[in-house]
Amino acid sequence: MEKMRAMILSKCAPVETDPLKLAEIDKHQIKKPNEILLKIEACGVCHSQLHGIEGDWKDIGIPPTLPTVPGHEIVGIVTEVGKDVTKFRVGDRAGITPLLEACKKCQYCTEGKEYLCESAEITGESFRGGYTEYITVAEDFATKVPHSMKPDYAAPLFCAGITAFKAVKAAEPRSHKKIGIFGVGGVGHMAIQFARIEGSDVIAFSRSQNHLSVAKRLGAKDAMVFSNNQEEFLERVREKHGLLDAAIVFAPADIVTDTAIKSVKKGGLIVIATVGKNPQFMAFEEKTIRGTLIGSTKDMEEVIKICEKEKVEVITESFPLEKANEVLKKLKNSQIEARAVLIP
Ligand SMILES: [Zn+2]
Numbered sequence: 001m002e003k004m005r006a007m008i009l010s011k012c013a014p015v016e017t018d019p020l021k022l023a024e025i026d027k028h029q030i031k032k033p034n035e036i037l038l039k040i041e042a043c044g045v046c047h048s049q050l051h052g053i054e055g056d057w058k059d060i061g062i063p064p065t066l067p068t069v070p071g072h073e074i075v076g077i078v079t080e081v082g083k084d085v086t087k088f089r090v091g092d093r094a095g096i097t098p099l100l101e102a103c104k105k106c107q108y109c110t111e112g113k114e115y116l117c118e119s120a121e122i123t124g125e126s127f128r129g130g131y132t133e134y135i136t137v138a139e140d141f142a143t144k145v146p147h148s149m150k151p152d153y154a155a156p157l158f159c160a161g162i163t164a165f166k167a168v169k170a171a172e173p174r175s176h177k178k179i180g181i182f183g184v185g186g187v188g189h190m191a192i193q194f195a196r197i198e199g200s201d202v203i204a205f206s207r208s209q210n211h212l213s214v215a216k217r218l219g220a221k222d223a224m225v226f227s228n229n230q231e232e233f234l235e236r237v238r239e240k241h242g243l244l245d246a247a248i249v250f251a252p253a254d255i256v257t258d259t260a261i262k263s264v265k266k267g268g269l270i271v272i273a274t275v276g277k278n279p280q281f282m283a284f285e286e287k288t289i290r291g292t293l294i295g296s297t298k299d300m301e302e303v304i305k306i307c308e309k310e311k312v313e314v315i316t317e318s319f320p321l322e323k324a325n326e327v328l329k330k331l332k333n334s335q336i337e338a339r340a341v342l343i344p
């Protein structure tokens, strides 16, 4: 059996203890006629891996099994196709989102919300993940990537990009709608651009001065420092901009969600694109709170199209696959500006 290099997680532990171990495992083989085999060129390092690997999300069932090969923002070259494959040919570039496969039969799947499928398989929660050299996927759950897009540019689009895109869509953007984006990291920096493409006035919030200047450069109308002093913060937002029409939350902290809800006008919309718990909610203000999770294959195709047409900027730093533990430590210590990408 041919082997491949992989960074394996056998036990959840703090990233300081180097929980990922480099190992040789059996190279994936096409098992079903509708599958393609990708030779991975790049895999993004998502914040959710940090939580999964450290065991923060055990209570919500992540990771469901061990050992695993983490990683769910994958771009590679098709090196083999199953006999029923029609969408791809050998040599094509393709990408995979966190949704590796769904049943295609249930209500969610037939309504184009396959990412909500109860029997979905998640990329990186089995041996089929991105921190390695090869992966198989059913063709319907892979998306074509133009050869003009570099793999380290395209990989982050497959989780951060689609998450940003769908969160912005959920905020119902239109011309001069005032949308606040809370958190300008790997996901937020793309959301700023998607909202601006729709003509919305983006106001970005972050604790980091560096992120605020990135936000401005990418077209935010204003970028303001987020502070835990909620009253003082809301007062500053009110003074400068009045309240917001909508808010999108990417920063996984309850104080941020709570503040975002309060920074929106009565009747406004709040989109929560992260794990949020129990923010205060006042029914009489008629606000709408919406959750959002990645997106469909159709959404993914749209993301690729928009990024190509509008020249959306993706801020990345590349590292060799073997450096996965170091990258996760950097991510934990806020030393990654936006998105780190592993190159096998
Ligand atoms: Zn992700």
Ligand SMILES: [Zn+2]
Pocket: 102, 103, 104, 105, 106, 107, 108, 109, 114, 117, 118, 119
């Ligand atoms: Zn389904």
